Amino acid sequence: MRIELATDPGALERPNEDYTSVALPASGTGGSLVLLDGVTPPPDDTGCLHSVHWFTAHLGGKLGELSVSRRDLTLRDILGTAILHTADTHRDTCDLSHPRTPQATVVLVRWDDERVEYLVLSDSVLLLAGAEGEVEAVLDDRLDRLPERVGALRDATRALPVGSQERKETGRTYVAAVEALRNTEGGFHTAAADPSVADRAVTGVRPRAEVWAVAALTDGAGRFVETFDEGDWRDCFSVIAKEGPQSLIDRVRALEDAHLASGAAPVAWKAHDDAAVVYAEW
Template identity: 40%
Template sequence: MQVVMATSPAKPDQPNEDFVGAVPNAVVLLDGAGLAGTTSTCRHGVAWYTRRLGGALLAQLAADDGRELTAILGQAIAEVADAHRDTCDIGDPSSPSATVTIFRIDDDRADHLALADSVLVLDHAGNAPEVITDGRVDAVGSRYRAAMDATPNGSAEHDRALREYIESTRVHRNRPGGFWVAADDPGVATEALTGSRPVADIRGAVLLSDGASRIVDQFALADWPEVLALIAAEGPGEVIRRVRAAEAGDPQGRRWPRAKAYDDATLAWCTRFAARQAPAGSGLAPS
């Protein structure tokens, strides 16, 4: 499998709270949730959490042992929770959390896992792309975002409305009827959306954090077939460039109301699924 990645922090002087990484048979993308505007009960921070969790996931996926992705995620969450439960109140809803998206090639199958609102797009040859995302975060958030969307980004009113939005939504984190993210409880792994497809049915796959997927789902600058074509022609970095241009052209969120004027943006483009069997130097191009 060939994987091409691109990532960009929301602002150059801020840590990138996304994570993306790959082993020969799998790709992991995380989008950290920092609950901006609240007091965190973890001294390490969101970037630390996503990097530790991403590293734990990659270490397990590298074993290539065919275990269920939910079992791998549950173990990784437990490992990271154990790494800071003695210093941090990891059960508090304001502690760091992350979306999790995994794409794995396992012999002739392509497996996926999606927890929270990052996006996986499967490129089916000759058919419309299949878009996989866990919409429960947005379903909860839509109840509380009207005041936030009605005020311009960067204003005191927006900051206040954002804090109220966060306080209202975070009480639904990892609760029945709410939404599920990776945090301290390994049991949430069983709430992830999972599936498997024959590798032969898939031409490519793209994993995106919601800061990158906003090119489609917030800004409507392209549809998913156009995004796949753009990535194939110019690489995943071009998606981020266009997102940044749109953000810069609407810094107050008047055209596209949103919680963050700028957001961390990350993509991973996966192709050449037959490469594990192909001889070295065969020169295969992405189909």
């Protein structure tokens, strides 16, 4: 079996809020992978004493543990249990009801000789490679289906001159509109302190014989497709499988640098985003 992982911070002056791990049980049967993208909070109060990377480390560690030790649990059960466990570690010191309490996107995959199970929550991506060479992208696309008024604010912001005060003000309005829809009915969902969010995740099962490899990417690595349009998800998977996860991240960094050098505004207000990729091939 081939397993490769790579991650790179968006900025050296702050911690990487992405998290990835692979767990292979001592029995030698099956395994699991975890990929989280910590949600960077605005520079104001989050109601929590802890950082986002503290949260992703604790949640990711529990997901990895449960996914191999509790094969009787579904992936949704595992996510809900891991969220509750992580919340219990700091609910006495922090306001977990705060809308920007530490949170993350989630990709969780578990496999054995018979099947491959998967779970995706929010805008990280899972790619499944089939026996005939086809690549399926498993996406939670609720961020792409927000109300039209939010999309109009986004487009209005992008149309304004880079660096202008009007762009900054319209951008703040757009961000506030998106934030108001976080973990709400009709909005989008991330793993924070409420275990019931696990019921919102996209899940599925494939026969193991129909999947020869998987790749999970945070949106910082997914910029290859979603932002820079360097190819489709099959092209993205091909880069990972042939050149390795770090090569994909390096390509994205080069695209980000070229984008900035052209005088364009940073993508999603971030010149570089934390990026992580994990690849498993049977």
